[in-house]
Amino acid sequence: MIPASLIPLPIDPQVAARVDALELPFNRHGVDPYGIDKRELARLYTLIGWFYRRYFDVEVLGTGHVPPRGRAMLVGNHSGGVALDAVMVIASAFFELEPPRLAQGMVEKFIQKVPFLAWFTSRIGQLTGLPEHCVRLLEDERLLLVFPEGARGTAKLYRERDSLVGFGTGFVRLALQTSTPIVPFAFVGGGEAIPTVANLYRAGKLLGVPYLPVTPYVAPVPLPVSLKLVYGRPMMLQGSPSDSDEVIAGHVAAIKNRIASLLTQGRALREGRLSSTEIDFG
Amino acid sequence: MKVLVTGIAGAIGRLVATRLLDAGHEVIGIDRRPWYHPPDGIRVFQHDIRKRPAEDVFRTQLPEALIHMATVTHLTHRSEDRFRINLGGTQAVFDHCHTYGVKRAIFVGRHTYYGAGPDSALYHTESEPPMAVHTFPELSDLVAADLYAGSALWRYPEVDTAVLRICYTLGPLRQGTLASFLRGPRVPMVLGFDPLFQFVHELDAADAICTALGHRDGGNDGRGLRGVFNVAGPPPVPLSVMIRQAGRVAVPLPELAFNLLLGRFGLPRLPPGALEHVKHPVVIDSSAFHGATGWQAKHDEDTTLHDFRVATDAR
Numbered sequence: 111m112i113p114a115s116l117i118p119l120p121i122d123p124q125v126a127a128r129v130d131a132l133e134l135p136f137n138r139h140g141v142d143p144y145g146i147d148k149r150e151l152a153r154l155y156t157l158i159g160w161f162y163r164r165y166f167d168v169e170v171l172g173t174g175h176v177p178p179r180g181r182a183m184l185v186g187n188h189s190g191g192v193a194l195d196a197v198m199v200i201a202s203a204f205f206e207l208e209p210p211r212l213a214q215g216m217v218e219k220f221i222q223k224v225p226f227l228a229w230f231t232s233r234i235g236q237l238t239g240l241p242e243h244c245v246r247l248l249e250d251e252r253l254l255l256v257f258p259e260g261a262r263g264t265a266k267l268y269r270e271r272d273s274l275v276g277f278g279t280g281f282v283r284l285a286l287q288t289s290t291p292i293v294p295f296a297f298v299g300g301g302e303a304i305p306t307v308a309n310l311y312r313a314g315k316l317l318g319v320p321y322l323p324v325t326p327y328v329a330p331v332p333l334p335v336s337l338k339l340v341y342g343r344p345m346m347l348q349g350s351p352s353d354s355d356e357v358i359a360g361h362v363a364a365i366k367n368r369i370a371s372l373l374t375q376g377r378a379l380r381e382g383r384l385s386s387t388e389i390d391f392g
Numbered sequence: 393m394k395v396l397v398t399g400i401a402g403a404i405g406r407l408v409a410t411r412l413l414d415a416g417h418e419v420i421g422i423d424r425r426p427w428y429h430p431p432d433g434i435r436v437f438q439h440d441i442r443k444r445p446a447e448d449v450f451r452t453q454l455p456e457a458l459i460h461m462a463t464v465t466h467l468t469h470r471s472e473d474r475f476r477i478n479l480g481g482t483q484a485v486f487d488h489c490h491t492y493g494v495k496r497a498i499f500v501g502r503h504t505y506y507g508a509g510p511d512s513a514l515y516h517t518e519s520e521p522p523m524a525v526h527t528f529p530e531l532s533d534l535v536a537a538d539l540y541a542g543s544a545l546w547r548y549p550e551v552d553t554a555v556l557r558i559c560y561t562l563g564p565l566r567q568g569t570l571a572s573f574l575r576g577p578r579v580p581m582v583l584g585f586d587p588l589f590q591f592v593h594e595l596d597a598a599d600a601i602c603t604a605l606g607h608r609d610g611g612n613d614g615r616g617l618r619g620v621f622n623v624a625g626p627p628p629v630p631l632s633v634m635i636r637q638a639g640r641v642a643v644p645l646p647e648l649a650f651n652l653l654l655g656r657f658g659l660p661r662l663p664p665g666a667l668e669h670v671k672h673p674v675v676i677d678s679s680a681f682h683g684a685t686g687w688q689a690k691h692d693e694d695t696t697l698h699d700f701r702v703a704t705d706a707r
Contacts, residue, residue, distance in 0.1 A: 137627060137629075137693075138694070139629060139633050139637075141629060141630060141633065142627075143627040143628070144514060145514075145588045145628065145630055145673070147630070219510060219511050220510075222510035222511065222672065223510045224584075225582070225583060225584020225585060225647070226584040227584075228510070228584065228585055228671075228672075229584055229585055229586045232586070232587075232588075233586070233630070237514065238510070238511060238513075240511070240513045242513035242515075243513055243514065246513075246514075246515055
């Protein structure tokens with residue numbers, strides 16, 4: 111994750127053409143009002159496009175459920191010791207949708223403290239996960255990527271790879287506040303790509319990150335495995351952002367159940383027990 | 393309207409005064425610094441705003457409106473003196489507004505009020521607290537002056553007070569925080585960080601101040617602008633783009649070396665608190681000001697940087 115200005119990564123002309131098709135208000139320097147840089151996007155998508163198309167065996171189902179325009183929140187499970195899931199969701203929104211869309215993640219706060227990561231994430235529209243950013247991007251009709259499990263989600267070990275840990279509730283209140291549809295999704299295979307056997311929390315703290323994932327082959331380098339990404343039918347929540355905790359918890363539980371169902375089906379699909387035509391998108 | 397401008401001898405102060413004069417206002421000013429040949433029709437009183445002679449200007453001239461720009465922003469200035477001028481001076485002029493029947497008051501503040509940090513949001517709105525107190529302690533007197541000016545809205549409700557938090561100004565005058573930072577041929581960056589910077593052309597800044605002064609609220613008996621407003625120009629650009637467009641060379645320095653090398657090898661001098669402002673963005677949302685007054689900047693980022701570049705290259 112080195113900025114293009116330091117190590118000029120190649121740009122695939124087809125990717126550059128898709129970046130041009132992104133419906134974002136870039137100025138003549140190729141920068142949008144949030145600091146998203148077309149050049150950096152083209153380099154990023156060229157790089158992750160190779161992983162998305164060649165390195166992993168990625169199958170995406172239900173892309174038709176992601177709105178082609180207008181505000182929406184992609185809400186799903188974390189899978190894999192580093193944010194491999196986010197990278198693949200961002201790739202799928204770019205390579206599968208017409209016109210392509212930039213999925214903007216709500217990033218852990220520590221990222222902005224790390225040199226180069228701070229620079230790079232800012233240039234590709236991955237902003238710090240603050241309610242202010244969330245509301246502003248949605249009101250600007252952007253596509254938001256939310257992992258309600260947070261860093262606890264990426265810390266899942268191999269044996270917990272298809273489980274869901276506790277969900278935050280803030281995203282539901284923000285969706286209600288901005289009348290945003292929620293597109294639930296499940297990501298299966300991240301646990302196999304980065305089979306975490308332990309997380310080193312103290313060593314991570316020394317480096318300024320929440321933890322360091324350790325695999326049987328030590329480094330958290332992803333393996334070229336099969337990955338399944340299933341987008342469910344959009345859910346439009348009814349209610350007020352100031353509803354009681356119980357009401358909000360009900361919405362969260364419904365979304366979590368939908369993701370759990372997609373997750374079970376994605377697992378069955380990955381293991382060949384289910385065909386892609388049999389998926390129930392909710 | 394009879395308008396008193398404090399800090400009139402400053403770069404933006406002169407622009408504002410001249411523009412007001414052209415618009416047919418009667419302009420008087422107070423400044424510790426001299427303005428040797430002001431245009432005919434502008435009277436400048438060389439006083440310290442905290443002192444009795446400055447109050448005499450209010451008492452004898454009876455201005456109808458005040459534009460308060462007499463705040464010290466140079467961070468190299470002795471801090472005790474800064475504190476007295478910025479806070480004591482602001483208190484004095486607002487008290488005089490109340491005592492001598494001034495109807496409108498504009499406080500010209502800065503967007504750095506919001507501070508910069510890894511966890512601060514892009515596009516600050518006026519309701520947000522001043523994180524600069526924490527991230528950039530050297531700015532705390534300006535933050536206090538801003539909040540104090542805003543308190544005039546309830547302390548002196550008969551004075552229509554507007555607090556403007558203006559982003560960095562830039563242009564041919566080569567004055568101000570950002571112009572100092574970009575002055576030399578080499579501009580330092582913190583390696584691995586490239587924050588967004590937001591700036592407005594000097595002429596647009598002056599225009600925004602005059603627009604705020606001339607605003608009449610049709611829904612409120614034609615009273616003046618009241619409240620706190622962010623004032624921004626064109627959308628922000630990354631620091632690296634700004635440096636390049638200004639015709640300068642960016643020098644990325646590791647954070648440890650950054651503070652050691654500042655002020656040497658032609659690099660600008662910065663106070664320690666400024667580090668966060670070179671690593672992280674301070675970006676404001678000025679839609680409230682646009683909504684209230686309809687004001688919009690006329691110069692885009694390229695024209696603004698071009699004007700600055702031409703003026704500095706000419707030197």
